[in-house]
Amino acid sequence: MINRRKFIHASVFTSLAGLTNKRLPAIQDRQAVKGNPIVISTWDAGLEANKGAWEVLSKNGTALDAVEKGVMVTESSKNCCVGLGANPDRDGFVTLDSCIMDHQFNCGSVAFLERIKHPVSVARRVMEKTPHVMLVGIGAQQFAVAEGFPLEEQKLSEDAQRAYDNWLKKSEYHPPAVNVENKQGHGPFAPAKLDNGEWNHDTIGMVAMDAMGNLSGSCTTSGAGFKMRGRVGDSPIIGAGLFVDNEVGACTATGQGEDVIRVAGSHSVVELMRQGLFPEAACKKIVERIVKIKGEKAKDIQVAFLAVNKKGQVGAYAIHPGFEYAIKTNEMEKLVKAKSWLNT
Ligand code: ASP
Secondary structure (H helix, E strand, O other): OHHHHHHHHHHHHHHHHHHHOOOOOOOOOOOOOOOOOEEEEEOOOHHHHHHHHHHHHOOOOOHHHHHHHHHHHHHHOOOOOOOOOOOOOOOOOOOEEEEEEOOOOOEEEEEEEOOOOOHHHHHHHHHHHOOOOEEEHHHHHHHHHHOOOOOOOOOOOHHHHHHHHHHHOOOOOOOOOOEOOOOEOOOOOOOOOOOOOOOOOOEEEEEEEOOOOOEEEEEEEOOOOOOOOOOOOOOOOEOOOEEEEOOOEEEEEEEOHHHHHHOOHHHHHHHHHHOOOOHHHHHHHHHHHHHHHHHHHHHHOOEEEEEEEOOOOEEEEEOOOOOEEEEEEOOOEEEEEOEEOOOO
């Protein structure tokens, strides 16, 4: 079965790729910040993820390799519920969404992917080896297996099993913007504090600029905990959870995915930067747009954007306080609290 699939995959995709000439011609790169790489990523898990990205960036590697390696750290982490250790959907299955985009508008994405440890790497293979941008569900899984990704056991982590058993008592889906217990303003059904004192987060978005001054981004998540089966959020949607335009800048999003998709969030932020807004001002404008659309209900959701422009200037903005992002450059490595529409 797999051999046949491999064969079909190889022959169909090779010829389609030839026909569609999916790899786009190179865009003239601006060299404004040449030799001064930077990586930024969402939440405190970004500190570790940035270290992974830095191993690539510090050796003059590409931003594309950096954003893949960076978020793989989080996908592998047992202390962060982005990957297979995350909270399941309401039927008890962990389903993962991820995307990646380079400096030439090449992009790849997977959604509703099960039993694969590194969805970001599958997204990259979609980008590099198929004529498509997005594969979902069983098709994405078949592609991953054909590409040699191991199919992991379908088993919830201890934390996720505990959270799921607890959720089953009421089986209600009310994504809280702020988890009252842990006071964190991050994603829906943010899990509780771990025994080791760290917080779980359910999405990591990362954007980086390499020593050549080229931008790339990645975003990977288990999505909203206890979501409907088949639900896909913003994280794997190019233009929503992530967007990169190498002439302008890059942006990634976290929080209530449905409300990010509605305004093509990350793309909108990049377009505002194209018009001359600084990253924070651009993120703020799109947060305000969401707030306006949601009206009173804006208080019930968390959304945050994190952006960098072509000069390497960084900014972020969220609806609720509590959103923080990690930044790493040659000079610094730190966690920064973002400003928010609501104050503490
Ligand atoms: N944006 C993700 C989703 O809606 C969740 C998150 O960022 O916390 O799937």
